[in-house]
Amino acid sequence: MTLTTLLLAALPLTAAQPTTPDLLAIKVGKAETIDQGTLEHAVILIEDGKIVMIGEDLPIERGIPVLDRDPEWTVMPGLVNAYSRGPLDSRGGNDSTPGLRASGELYIGEDFYGDVLELGVTTLGLYPAGNGIPGRAVAIRTKADTAEGLILRDDAYLKIRMRSSGSDKKMLKKGFEDADGWIEKEAKAREKWEKEQEKAKKSKKGKKDDEKEEDKSVAVPVEPSLDDEESGDYVAPEKDPAAEAFLQLRAHELSALVAIGQSSDYLHLIDAIGAEEFDWDLRIPITTELDIFNVKREIGLRACRVVMEPQLSQHPNTLRLRNLPMELAESGAKLVLIPRDDSVVGHEAWLRNTGEMVGYGLDRDAALRALTLEPAELLKVADRLGSLTVGKDANMIFFEGDPLEPGTRVEAVMLEGEFVTGEVKL
Amino acid sequence: MRFSNTIGAAFAAVALFAATPAAKAALLSPQDEESSDESGEEGFGEDDGPETHYFAVRGADVYTGTGEVLRGATVLAKNGRIKAIGYDVEIPGLDFQADVPSKERGYTAEVLDAAGYRVYPGMVAIESSGLLGTGGDYRDSIDPFDQNMILGLSTGITSTGQSNAACKLKRYISQDPPVPYDFDGIVLRDDCYANFSWGSGSARRSVREKLVRASEYLREYRQWQIDVKNDKELKEPSKKGVDNSVLDVLQGNVLAKFRADSREDLLGIARIAQEFGFRPAIDGCREGWTVAAELGRAGAFAIVTPRERRDKSEMLVREGGSSIENAAILYAAGVQVAIKPASRGISLGGITGRDIMHLPVEVGFAIRGGLPEDAAIAAVTTVPARMMGVSHRVGTLEVGKDCDLIVTDGDLLHYQTFVQWTVIDGQVVYDKQDELYFAHIRPRAETEVAPLRRLDAGENEEAAEEGDSEADGDDDKDKQNGKDEEE
Structure with missing residues (x-):
């Protein structure tokens, strides 16, 4: 003490x-x-x-x-902002790089963290930039002396972008194919190793028998442990980072945050996932005429988390306002609210904007939860904060x-x- | 689950006796007898499961598209396919075992009461763009919520040509419990045509050369098929230099599609088609009326725009240019006529009436030019379906075909007529009163028709009705908006 x-x-x-x-x-x-x-x-x-x-x-x-x-x-x-770039730049590719970690981009000495901490933001989830499958997010505290000191939890989620396009669907499917490829490769390697082991055993047995006959009088015990070391333990072939991420997804060691832009993307996501089973949540940016209400029942039944901005939108082709965060929360989705704008100013308006949504009908408890515990769950740090x-x-x-x-x-x-x-x- | 239990028992029995073929035959024969007299009149059950879905429209005048009109008849669909059309059709869940909870019936049923309305087969647009979203890869880029799709459905279009593919306007309707979207049901066929260029001399020459080579190969191949019976060692003729799409055309697998308007081009196409024995599809066909007999002899299909106005070239003495009678004259000469509007997309700017949303209006102009009404309806249903090679699925209302139909409040080709409901694969995908677009124009009187009744498996009728009001996404929406306005 x-x-x-x-x-x-x-x-x-x-x-x-x-x-x-x-x-x-x-x-x-x-x-x-x-x-x-x-x-x-x-x-x-x-x-x-x-x-x-x-x-x-x-x-x-x-x-x-x-x-x-x-x-x-x-x-x-x-406050926990689970979906931010913080002070990091937004350059990113369009490929599948599920092995990349946003934690690798961290550096210290940036005003941003102190500024948002002053506003009450104690935890950030920094995602890797880019389309496709850009990599893994990191959960950080907003004050530390070193970049490593910031990290609360690495591999908070794997970010995946999904649009109604064949290439995005293929990218996701290919990820699981890679995982299958590795499993196959691993099985083959193991088989080969086992065969070698057997062979070694056989030859050793033969040798031992000879030795026994010859050196009965000397009786020097051959150390078995040494022999085992010689043949070597089984070493699995190295996982390539793409396959590793998808193996982790399947094993529920990693979860995905899938960014979709409209209702049809959701259906294409379900189609691309097919029979695969893994944990996934949704990121749905609020746009003026977002049509996600078309599948709110489906999303609600999945009870996944939905990361959105506290913002009203309009029913397509009309000026009628819709409170989509509220509608999704009422359907059963777990709401995660993030600032409308990923800047210090955006973080400043975050609570006020959330308050507006409560004014427009969003349940107050759900709103507060969407700022704290739900994003903490998304970042898998709810055991220690939120x-x-x-x-x-x-x-x-x-x-x-x-x-x-x-x-x-x-x-x-x-x-x-x-x-x-x-x-x-x- | 009374039915499924008996089925399970039957399967178990079959499995037990499977070792002896005689026993198996004995067990299966009564079932075979049952399935042979499947006419739609027999009872329901046996093969029904919780996923079995019945849909019926009753009381409407049914224009089947095959030349028949059945007044006040019923169309019944099972799992998206038409099971029965006619009178005294038993509708499961309504007439049949109405007092038995659907849980025990083991299927869901939906009934649309449409007395006083007309039922037509869903229209097949020979070509359109943008009704399935913006991507070109329909299966993996479709947007089943797209505004253009809803507008297409509001027009009464249920299937459409999209470049070389024939697709269905399958909108996603949220159900309780949710049913996965049928991505594989969108594309009916993706290789409808072989496109030939007939614009320049070299293009024409190239078409002829390809046809010559392909027919040569076909002759060699057929001879080889005969000869190989005697000499098994005989080598198959070489396919070198043979264009596969041309081969498909000559074998009748796909239609050869040309884009041509002038009399000379049309004559050239008609003659080459007769020479090589294939049926051409001619997009445009503006001066077709001047060479209609020749096109008729060639068994041509024509895609025309009756409202097109174009003068003939003043350099020529012969007849030419566009004619409002074009469709009528071509039809009289035996050409199969499909109709398309001037713009194939949905345009929300400029002057209304020229885009794909006004397909029936466009057809009206062909009638003005003398085309018989049944041929006019065929020009947006059966003929396009036939051209794209999907007439076994869509285009008419016949038992066994897809239940793609529209319910209108009048003659399909009358300018005042609105499509009230559009049904695809036995599912209501458009209801005029539920959408923003035309609900306020001559709204359907609430009392005029009973609301759509949905009886869900696993629920009793009262609960099902409650579920229905929730199953309807727009009800929620209205509630929501009401709330918004209050605050």
Whole structure:
């Protein structure tokens, strides 16, 4: 404990930010826990960057420093943007490169992370740029000293772009064909190895028998382990990265995020997937006349995640407004909302835009979930963040009102137990 | 699942006795007898499963396209194919076992009450563009939600030629539970024509040379087929220099398609067709009326645009140019006439009435020029289906063909007529009152027809009706929009 404190103390801190104590109790007017609903007069106990206790009107042991902002403040988990390029450029190819990782592009010293962290974005999912199958996304925290330090989880999802075109469908099918090709190759290699083993055994047996007869008197035991090493263990042929990704998909070790642009793309996706079984979610960018309502029942029944912007669209060829995120959520899809624009300004408007969608009928709980826990699930980091739950990282935003109301100010942001913005006096 | 259980038992029995052929025959023979008298009048069950879908239109005047009109008749389809047309047709789920829940019946049925309306075969556009989305690879690029597809269906078009392919306008309708989209059902045939250029002297020469070589080969091949019986060692004649598409034309597998308008070109095509014994399809055929007899003798097909206006060349003394009588004169001479409008796409700008959405109007002009009405309807149904070699599937309403039909509120060729419903493969894919486009023009009175009844497998009737209102995507949409407006 002392060591950690020392280390923490050694870290350079902005003058405006007092060091956050290791053990801290925070009392707020309201806590949007996401997974346990809204708590009134909530007390959250934080130790070593983790939430260790949360509840309504909990008694606080004497001696624990308390930050009492009851009833002015509302707290919610740090925002998670699961589909961003962050500060990275958007250049990318059109090929299938499922082995590429966005984590390889990370570098430090970019204002972007600090800027969005100030707005309450504590987690980002950075996807690899490009059409086709550009590669794997990475989940990062928005503050660290090294590029490696940013990484929360590599291989968050495999990005796949699917349009109503033969080439996109072929690309997906070919991925699984590659996987099949590797399985075949592996089987052949194993067969060959087994045959060799057998051969070796036979010859060894013969040799041993001879030895036995000859060296009965000497009785020097031949070390079997040495012999085994000579013949070598079975080594599977090297997987090519394309085949590896699709093998991982099949084994449910990796999931896919498929970007589609309209209803027909969805049908073509289902056609291209055929009998393959793997986990996939959808990215559907909101366009003015998006027609995705045609297949909302189908998407809803799959109960997959749908990554969208909090934005209204128009029914095609009319000026009638449609709230497609709401329609999909009501059909049963798990909504993940991302900023309309992948810039700092876009992140600034993110909560306000989400609030607008709630004004247009989107369920408030679904909206808050779409900003935190659902994207965390998509990035496969929900075991450590995304909601105010005991055991999870203390990633929190504190507001002086309702987070979805326009004009509500962010008072403070906490990343893994440490206040990173805001002037917080105990 | 009463029926499927009995079927299962039957299969088990067959499997048990399969070892002895005699026993097998004994078991199968009663089934064979049953299937032989399949006329549509017998009961339902036996081979029906939960995926069996019945569709019926009843009470309408059915124009079958084969020359018959059945007033107040019923068209019944099973799994997308027409099972029965006529009177006293039993409709499963309605007349038959209406009190038995569909779960026990083991099939779904849909009934469209259309008394006072007319039923025609769905129109077959000989060519169009953009009705299946923008891609060229129809199976893998179709957009079954495309606005142009809906507009095509609103016109009454159910199948269309797309360059060399014949495709269906299969729109995706969300069902409960969802049924995977039938991608393989879009393209009926992808090699309808062999296209020949007849524009220049060298092109004409090349066509002739190819025909000469191909017919030479065919002669050699036929002789070889005879000779090889005596001498098994005899080598097959060489295919060197033979154009396969020309060979297909001479063997009658595909139509030779030409693009020609002038009298000279048409005569040239008619003569070469007679010389080599194939039937040409001539796109354009503007001056066909001047050489109709010759084209008739050649057994030609013509694709004409009756509203086309073009003067003849002033340098010529002979007759020429376009004529509104073109279709009528060609038809009288025995030419099979298909009709297409001036623009093959759907155009939403400029003057209305010239695009594929006005195919029936275009046909009306041929009638004005003297074409008999039945021939006019054939020009947008049976003739295009025949030209593309898909008349065994579409073009007329006959038992065994695809249930592609339209329900109109009047004569198909009358300018006031609207298509009320379009059905493809026994599924309603267009309902005028459900779409944005024409619902407000002379709307169908709610009381005039009973709403579409959908009886789903696994649900009782009441639940099915509830399900129906949800199954209809547009109901939700309206609710949604209502909500939007309130706020």
